[in-house]
Amino acid sequence: MTLPNRVVTHYLFPICIFLLSACSSLSPLHNADSRQSGVHNQEDTGAPTAEEMSYLEIEPEQQLAEELAALEKTGAWEPGKLDNTPQPVNEVTFDFPITINKQVQFYLDQFQGKQRRHFSRWLARSTQYQDDIETELQKAGLPLDLVYLAMIESGFNPSAYSYAHAAGLWQFIRGTGRNYGLRIDTWVDERREPKKSTQAAIKYLSFLHKEFGDWYLAVAAYNAGEGKIGRAIKKYKTRDFWQLASHRYLALETKRYVPKLIAAIIIAREPAKYGFTDIPYKKPVQYDTIELPPATDLAAVAVTAATSVEKLRKLNNELRKNQTPPGKKEYLLRIPEGSKELVAQNLNRLHPVITTAYKTHKVGKGDTITGVCRKYKINKTILLKANDLRTASLKRGQRLRIPYRTTKYVLLAKGETPESRFASAGKDGEMILHTLKRGETLSKIAKQYDVPVSVIMQWNDIKNVRKIRAGHHLALFLDNGVNSFTNSMALTNQLKKGSIVTLNDQKKWPGSNAEGNRIWYKVQNGDSLWTIAKKFQVSARQLRQWNNLANNLIHPGTKLVIKNG
Template sequence: MFQKELREAGLPEDLAYLAMIESGFTQRAYSRASAVGLWQFMKGTGKDYNLKIDRYVDERRHAEKSTKAAVAFLSDLYANFGDWHLAVAGYNAGAGKIRKGLRKYKCNNFWSLAQHRYLRLETKRYVPKLIAAILIAKNPEKYGFTDLKYKSPLDYETLAVGPGLSLDAVALLCKTSSKTIKRLNQELKTGRTPLNRSHYKVQIPRGSKEIAATNLSRLNSFVSTGYKTHIIRKGDSLAKICKRYNINKTTLLKINNLRSRKLVTGTRLRIPYSTVRYRLLDKDSKGQIAANDLILHTIKPGETISKIAASYNVPPGLIVTWNGLKSVHKIRAGQQLALYIEDAEKTVSITAKTSKKSRVTTKELKSNSAMIVLAEQKKFAVSESTPDQTTVSWYHVRPGDSLWTIARKFNLSTKQLKSWNKLKSNRIHPGIKLKINNV
């Protein structure tokens, strides 16, 4: 990949070994000066060359994008100095530093400049180090490097997914390991797709795109409760343990069947915590989600995704994914959110923070609603009805949909859809909801 990008830009392919002396070809390399990635970009320089760096993504760790940025940077340095030794020194020390030194000492090449007490020792050694790396890499046996094992070139294809999707879920979609997916997406800082973008192209193993795209509509994520063990030590108190694990005293006492707040050293306590799990719905399930996994929450004025997430003890990104939101900020008062929490019907309260007004359990919903997945990560409540009644459901229009394709999907006519939704023409746009009457 390095040689290909350099060749296409008309640069010497040997510059690929610059990444070797910078990072050892390690995407997650991090220096004491806060340089990051294969090409060890500083934050400012990375942004100058169009690398996105925020709380969710650091494209300095993206192999292909950072390489394109490095090629552009090296091209600019060579255009500035007209000499590759000076350009490489500028990559390490900065173009301004080299330019100033050439003027100050009236030099016209790197070797003359290096004779003066001006450049740092690191920069003086930088160009010779690159030359040595190139010589050794081209003839490793000559320098005592034998039985070398070369890694396979990075090979992948991309899949567009929504915000907040865990890389563990992507692995499930592709039928591969989480380790493989995380290795391909090292630019993702949180292990999830960014919450501030409506779509993100994750990198997946070549040959897995078809099965991943097929599985995408079957993917279901939900919050489950796991348990860890805490062994009571001398000096422990109920308050200290609750503060450490961020749980309330009542919950801790009930889960461990404790009638007294007195703790005995050596006793094992069960500590509950929320964990996100993923599953693929059965192909013949037609997108139906188990009713006892569902909670519906109506957003109140002033509420945010973060506040709602804290109330139910779930990650904010998961709420975004469950409801197909474009970002963590795109909600409004009165909007209904679907939350998938394992055995929600048995749960009276998700956490002590959950208010009675904002909580709706599936026990209350069982008589009049069910969950149907009509599109990728879109979940909607629909009314149940007796066989002789009309069932009404809703469909969220996605990019690429047309009235004709939606009609075919539900075995209807475009005339019926226009009538039910009071449409004057066949024109629709992504994001709107269409009423579907299933007779």
Template sequence: MIRKISIIGSFFLIISVWLSPGAAQNFANLSRDDVGIEDPTVMTLSLPISDESNDDSSLKPLYKDHLKKDSEFDIPIVINGKVEQFIRYFQTRIREKFVTWLGRSEKYIPFMKNVLKEHGLPEDLVYLALIESGFNPYAYSRAKAVGMWQFISPTGKRYGLKVDWWVDERRDPEKSTIAAAKYLKDLYDMFECWYLAAAGYNAGEYKIIKAMKRYRTEDFWKLTQYRYLKRETKDYVPLMIAAALVAKDPEKYGFTGVEYQDPLQYEKVNVPELTDLSLIARACGTSLDEIKDLNPELRRGVTPPNESEYEIKIPFGKKDLFLDNFETLQPLEKFPFKTHLVKKGETLKGIARTYRADLEPLLEINHLKKTSQVAKGTTLLLPFSKDEEIRPLVAQKKNGKPQNGKSVK
């Protein structure tokens, strides 16, 4: 299975506060403020759904007005008992959370629809992000899926998203939407059906292929009548339909007075490696929180090392001010650095001593405290003065000659 079992699980592993579409597993949706960014605590919700494999998702004879072909939708819309069930769920048990999702949606939907359109996809696929994450860039599921489109690391990397200690582009609204568009296009080219493509986005394309072969049908609704697909995958399509119906006409479904956030707007500028976001904020005359909000993919408060330039987003209309201020605010000399991969049992003080580095700048550049614990496999930056040779201390051999670097006196 290439993706992850999407966050639809209970409403899909919505992380941090609420999130993704589901069936009856877990779904979690975490914001920066809620989770402290790097170590979110997954919260779960349970959907009021039975374990029956054919839980009213089969297509009974539908009244004419139940088969929506309105021009207002560009994905097929069918209303059955399962879709109505999820509409009621939005209206009742998670009403307050759904209002939050709706309010957040307008911040991202305009540019997301443009991306989908540029890739030749239905714009209403944007509502997959609503059930996946509630449009939360910091969404994190128990399956380690991240971002508004809930990519696991391997699938994200397959579609061009960089994921490392410094950057997680699954959190980048623009780049992750482009990746999701490419993935959805591949799925539609494979299945030639948006219901099956959506199910494949949730469960992984191979799971859907196996189900189709096993039951000899290309009808999503027929596949839901069997036990092979997990409940969250069976519920994914009706969740998508329910979300689209409510989000496109909230007042019809009782959601009045929603306070929508302003559409996201920004400009892009290039900055050197290891540029602190606080410096960028000062150059723009804005707050550090606003810069972080525009660049949620940056995990360490600085642009990544080993890249001569990094494209960063700044508030719309601030580019000229930034260019005027940035050069004068930059340090006169760049701070040289080396990276160190933490080994088992190492401490920050011990690492600083090994490299003859001062502890305070080491802590500062890595955004750590003296009491911070560093896990095995963590990458640390080691700051040095310009003319200092960067060589770690090593233990002497019995013959008095060091294996490398300088001997310990």
């Protein structure tokens, strides 16, 4: 693809400030009759998540309508003409075609007037990404001035998200983003990763310029879709953007896109000339990278890097959760500059700490136990036990304790091991040895004890799950202090070392009584089949069999029979 060389344009613009409506950096540029893959204007059924909604910088519909109404009053859309009046001028080099007309002047005035605050913020952010974007544009042979397309798309905000479901610096919707190589799923949204989204935008812009042979048409198609622009060319038999814009076929939201970009380029190349002299420009973010296994918790990385999860999320803006994606591939994570060596030193000292915490739910009108359980993704037994409830009836205004598991990470002291830390817990700690049976997997064991697979692997220094065999012993550490991995069926009554009861010392277990070769036990609040089985040194399967239980669900007050021998 052959592109024009950078051209030198001489210009002098009168600085006229009209009091027109302001808009923010994004607008819901959704053209209802678009049929093709414009960045904005393709149907996208994915609703924004709560997290995405928090990043919205949307132009209110009322302000958008006011701006478009004011733009309409500028009159006919015609090609611009340079002012050749002999006056002192500055020489500025552009490599995107610069035209001055009423519509371009409208946005020059907007950016210096009511949109000045927004434009100042865009300029301040621009220096974080400009060098990297221009480097990629230069590699592709595209005009460097296209860097400011990201300015009018997102205000250089990689987290920007619009109601049209467009995201990132370049405001891709899902379909177009995926078409140009971006990964977008529940774990990762590469539209929000500056480098990868820039490469995708460059591919798309290269395609559009090759398709239309004109940069005005190419950037208009970036907004409206190549199908819309192609039909406009066919309908009016012209490839002149300004002639197409003089007709009503193209939406005003699309027509404004070209003059808005031109005005942004003009001011951004010489901001001081237009009064932007006090901009707090931001420096490009510097970082190191490390390769991490799948499903690595960012909280663990934060501890090793002496940083926070929030800072890691900012450096890895494409991640949608606080962990690296699951799967088979390692993930290249960005960490604060200078912390790579620190992470390497601290990895072997890292130790997970999991506890049970509680949030409060206030019962509202129409709330039911089933509905509350569904909302918080817990089962009915857990909720009843956590609140010492014997029935499922709720009262409006009642406050429920909602248990959930929290995870944090600590660094072991020099020379300290997980075993020594648990040993130092003394009476509050317990280690359970689990013997692997044929056909058992770590996933099955993790579910049984409600412990993450990754933690079991760390406890037992397992590097490869394929190498574990039947007969191997797994150490599972449970204690009642801060180092507790709680069982989901016993959130309120955890095991303590020394509380294991045999048939010979059943009197130590409150609620139990002997009858011949049997022991009867009355289920208490917080009990689970698993905890009872462990305390009486039998299996949960045996308890189900002896008591004709169809599953592991038990309720306070139920009497269970414990057989001897």
